Amino acid sequence: MRLRVVRLASVLLLSMSMAACGDRMELHRGLSEQDANEVLAELSNKHIDAQKRVDKTSVAVLVSAQDISRAVRVLSAVGLPRDSHSSLGDIFRKEGVISSPLEERARYIYALSQELERTLSQIDGVVVARVHVVLPERIAPGEPVQPASAAVFIKHREDFDPDSVVPRIRSMVASSIPGMAGADEKKLSVIFVPAETYQAQPDMVSFGLFVIARDRLEYWQLIALLSAVGLLLFLIGLFALNPGWRQTIVARLKSGKEPLSDPR
Structure with missing residues (x-):
């Protein structure tokens, strides 16, 4: 039973990791190393998480799908990436x-x-x-x-x-x-x-009963998911470690009564 719990936890963590990496979109491609570094530095100054992907001959910059619009406006205000010029x-x-x-x-x-x-x-x-x-x-x-x-x-x-x-x-x-x-x-x-100055405007979204900033949505979604996983693992652990308690709960539920105390 404990082995099954470990396997379930591993699958859940792997799924969360894949979900966290799968929502990134390509902001710019075909950049030089210097242009990509300038773009990353400017986005970092505006608290936009970005990643650099190195291809064979060029570099691409990736950002979260929900940050695409803001990243475009930030870079447009400072003229990045720079236009290429022929010599x-x-x-x-x-x-x-x-x-x-x-x-x-x-x-x-x-x-x-x-x-x-x-x-x-x-x-x-x-x-x-x-x-x-x-x-x-x-x-x-x-x-x-x-x-x-x-x-x-x-x-x-x-x-x-x-x-x-x-x-x-x-x-x-x-x-x-x-x-x-x-x-x-x-x-x-x-x-x-x-140039038109970039002015950050808070983008608010609904999360359950609360209204939060969009750039914090991923964080609270992750917290909610981890809390749900933790509660699930806790319940699985209780049932695995105390079979007698599990049987008592099942019996009481079938009879329509709530368990009042530990059968031990």
């Missing part, structure tokens, strides 16, 4: 195909924008950076050359101070684009937009 080497990789001058120019403009965006994204407090570049170009023979210009868009966190970095951003962008060094400041526009 000049990636865009101009030799592939055995001869490109036209127009294609080469378009690829160069795109590569230049990507390099600038990646650099601006490394500034602390920057959530998203976008750079649009126009290189010097002669529209038609005999026409004057149109000067270079650029537009920079930066979405930033609440604690970011645009005034302290805008001169350096202007200097860096102007120095990186051919024909812009020393050009008119009107040819380079920089726009700063504050």
Whole structure:
């Protein structure tokens, strides 16, 4: 009888472990190790339990199904995971195909924008950076050359101070684009937009007669389950250790009377 009790307890514990691990969903996949660590750190700061799963070539981040919505809003507010940017080497990789001058120019403009965006994204407090570049170009023979210009868009966190970095951003962008060094400041526009701040709102759910926070629902469900299992094992143990008491209870129940004392 005791062996059966041990087996029953083992099965119940295994079932609870499988249930606890089975409600996780994939939040992001195909991440680099650094991106995944940044995502995990930000979710941990907001008290969202997340796990990292390493595949052959990339990393995935898993969270509880009930935390998916909150995790998406948290990461969106800080611009994580970061957008991937192509380098000049990636865009101009030799592939055995001869490109036209127009294609080469378009690829160069795109590569230049990507390099600038990646650099601006490394500034602390920057959530998203976008750079649009126009290189010097002669529209038609005999026409004057149109000067270079650029537009920079930066979405930033609440604690970011645009005034302290805008001169350096202007200097860096102007120095990186051919024909812009020393050009008119009107040819380079920089726009700063504050990102929407994540504000945690308590998500309440009903649990029996009580109303509790959703992020505590799993905890109280586990407590209730363990209490039920403990009570079941306690009753099984009583019946196993005292056969005479069990027989008395069964007999009294059949006769419609409640047991008043231990038969011993």
